[in-house]
Amino acid sequence: LSEKLDKALHTLKGHGKITEVNVAETLKEVRRALLDADVNFKIAKEFTKSVKEKALGQDVLTTLNPGQLMVKLVKDELTELMGGDTVGINLGGSPTVILMSGLQGSGKTTFSGKLANYLKTKKTKQVLLVGCDVYRPAAINQLRVVGEQIGVEVYAEEGNQNPVEISQNAIKHAKANGKNVVIIDTAGRLAVDEEMMTEIANIHKAVNPQETLFVVDSMTGQDAVNTAKAFNDILNFDGVVLTKLDGDTRGGAALSIKSVVDKPIKFIGTGEKMDAIDVFHPDRMADRILGMGDVISLVERAQEQYDEEEARKLQKKIAKNQFGFDDFLNQINQIKKMGSMKDLVGMIPGAGKALKDVDIDDDAFKGIEAIIHSMTPEERTTPAVINASRKKRIAKGSGTSVQEVNQLMKQFDQMSKMMKMMQGGGGRKMMQMMKG
Ligand code: GDP
Ligand code: MG
Numbered sequence: 001l002s003e004k005l006d007k008a009l010h011t012l013k014g015h016g017k018i019t020e021v022n023v024a025e026t027l028k029e030v031r032r033a034l035l036d037a038d039v040n041f042k043i044a045k046e047f048t049k050s051v052k053e054k055a056l057g058q059d060v061l062t063t064l065n066p067g068q069l070m071v072k073l074v075k076d077e078l079t080e081l082m083g084g085d086t087v088g089i090n091l092g093g094s095p096t097v098i099l100m101s102g103l104q105g106s107g108k109t110t111f112s113g114k115l116a117n118y119l120k121t122k123k124t125k126q127v128l129l130v131g132c133d134v135y136r137p138a139a140i141n142q143l144r145v146v147g148e149q150i151g152v153e154v155y156a157e158e159g160n161q162n163p164v165e166i167s168q169n170a171i172k173h174a175k176a177n178g179k180n181v182v183i184i185d186t187a188g189r190l191a192v193d194e195e196m197m198t199e200i201a202n203i204h205k206a207v208n209p210q211e212t213l214f215v216v217d218s219m220t221g222q223d224a225v226n227t228a229k230a231f232n233d234i235l236n237f238d239g240v241v242l243t244k245l246d247g248d249t250r251g252g253a254a255l256s257i258k259s260v261v262d263k264p265i266k267f268i269g270t271g272e273k274m275d276a277i278d279v280f281h282p283d284r285m286a287d288r289i290l291g292m293g294d295v296i297s298l299v300e301r302a303q304e305q306y307d308e309e310e311a312r313k314l315q316k317k318i319a320k321n322q323f324g325f326d327d328f329l330n331q332i333n334q335i336k337k338m339g340s341m342k343d344l345v346g347m348i349p350g351a352g353k354a355l356k357d358v359d360i361d362d363d364a365f366k367g368i369e370a371i372i373h374s375m376t377p378e379e380r381t382t383p384a385v386i387n388a389s390r391k392k393r394i395a396k397g398s399g400t401s402v403q404e405v406n407q408l409m410k411q412f413d414q415m416s417k418m419m420k421m422m423q424g425g426g427g428r429k430m431m432q433m434m435k436g
Contacts, residue, residue: 026070027052030290037252037289038221043259051077075286082255082282087264089239091123093210095174096181101200101231102215104188107243107269109139111215112185113146114269114277119181120152128179130170131156132163132203133187143185150274153179163187163199164206171207184209192230201234212237213266216253218245224253225260232261243269246276254285323416325380329372331415332365370398371408383412 027048034044055073089098098115100108112129119125129147131154133139140156147154155170167184174182186203189196204212214237216224231237240261242254245268254265265280314330317323372380374397379386386394386409395402 024052030074033290034252034255037250038256039252039289040222040225040256040259043256047077047081047255071290075283075290078255078286078289079283082258082285083264083280084282086279086281087239087266088279089213089266090210091119091125091181095128095171095179096125096211097171097207097209098181098183098211098213099200099204099207099209100183100185100213100215101235101237102188102241103192103217103227104190106188106215106217106220107241108188108215109133109142109146109185110272111213111241111243111267111269111277112143112183113150113152114274115267116147116152116181116183117150117274118277120150125181126179127152127181127183128170128174128177129154130167130182130184132166132184134161134163134166135187139185139187146274153177164202167203167207192227197230197234200231204235211239213239213241214263215241215243216257218242218251218253218268219247219249221249221253222256225256228257228261232263237261237263239264239266241265241267241269242280246270251285251288254280255289318416322381325372325375325383325412328412328415329369332368367398367400367404368408371395371400371405374398383409 030051031044031048034047035041039047051070051074054077055070090096100112102108116127116129120127129143129152131140131143133143137158140158143156144154155166155173157166157169160166163186170184171182174180184203184207186200187196212235214228214231214235216228218224220227228240240254240257240263242251242257242265245251257263258265265282265285268278268280270276270278314323314327317327371394374394375386379390379394391402391405391409395405398405
């Protein structure tokens with residue numbers, strides 16, 4: 001994907017506005033990326049349509065080129081679709097009852113253990129694990145092994161074939177033994193069937209859980225949507241757990257499930273070990289689905305570094321003719337924070353151009369910094385006072401030559417002139433560019 005997407009984004013560069021033509025090309029690639037990531041076809045189509053509406057006509061007066069802006073739009077929209085923010089679980093009730101649902105092999109038992117461990121260590125809860133998979137004796141054993149591993153008690157009733165009874169007894173047991181969280185692991189089958197649905201519905205009704213979680217294997221892709229829908233129709237569950245994200249699946253199921261059942265994804269499983277659990281971050285999943293973390297991080301770095309406040313202050317100084325060497329140094333530091341000069345020079349409007357014109361590379365900053373540091377505060381704020389003898393002193397202090405000091409003065413001059421030139425409409429443009 002990334003290569004193709006890069007190409008599509010490349011065609012957007014150089015245009016000042018996002019137009020119908022360049023959007024269409026980019027969105028074609030985005031749609032392909034979504035389908036590659038196993039996002040449902042209809043959802044991918046709807047998604048690209050809504051991004052298109054948002055993108056068209058947006059001015060690209062930012063540090064980002066149109067391609068990067070599209071990436072940002074796509075990512076933001078995707079993040080929003082997956083819920084925007086991280087959603088926690090409801091730990092109310094005494095005890096809190098958490099019910100696991102899902103197909104066999106989806107990772108319920110493993111996740112029950114992970115969640116118990118997570119709650120025990122992160123939230124210092126007293127957890128009781130309950131084994132309700134009465135059909136396979138091995139299932140109870142598996143849960144016992146898990147419990148032992150993490151030091152959490154497991155409640156089970158060998159011989160009792162009634163999961164409703166077992167879970168009710170377990171809650172009594174929890175109350176009598178000072179446990180404040182009860183996690184009920186249930187039986188699943190290889191496909192949705194009536195008996196399983198009736199059973200989980202009965203348990204659900206009997207224990208009235210604070211949290212009913214639907215556990216799904218992220219590698220099942222499209223099927224996951226239908227399964228999620230079937231379970232949601234019966235249980236109206238509270239959240240989704242996406243397991244096995246440690247594989248190379250792109251996790252498009254996350255987007256599809258969220259779109260179809262409109263329930264938050266709360267946790268992800270990233271391995272077989274008990275600590276392989278993480279709360280769900282929609283923005284990270286968006287990166288993963290799009291498979292383009294690099295582009296986005298570059299874009300975001302630029303945005304972070306150029307915070308609005310700085311840009312506004314600078315704007316004021318330029319307006320009042322107070323732009324001095326300290327600001328110049330500040331600009332350079334901003335540029336340096338963002339990474340390599342060569343990659344990023346183009347992103348700094350005005351400053352970038354001025355510096356490019358005089359062919360400054362990363363090393364050249366060292367000399368510049370030394371020279372500016374050798375200036376007195378007065379010289380920095382009012383460069384006009386720097387005469388020949390001061391130049392000599394500055395050169396000596398910074399271990400450079402008078403020519404180098406002269407060169408910097410010239411660069412500084414160019415930059416201030418340019419910034420003044422950009423005052424009218426241009427100044428506003430620059431502000432926007434700096435805000436990102
Ligand atoms: P259940 O039938 O729903 O209880 O599923 P299990 O918890 O028994 O898990 C089925 C298989 O998937 C087991 O071999 C687990 O070790 C494995 N598994 C569960 N969660 C994860 C995960 O997040 N990553 C990986 N790689 N394997 C997992
Ligand atoms: Mg199990």
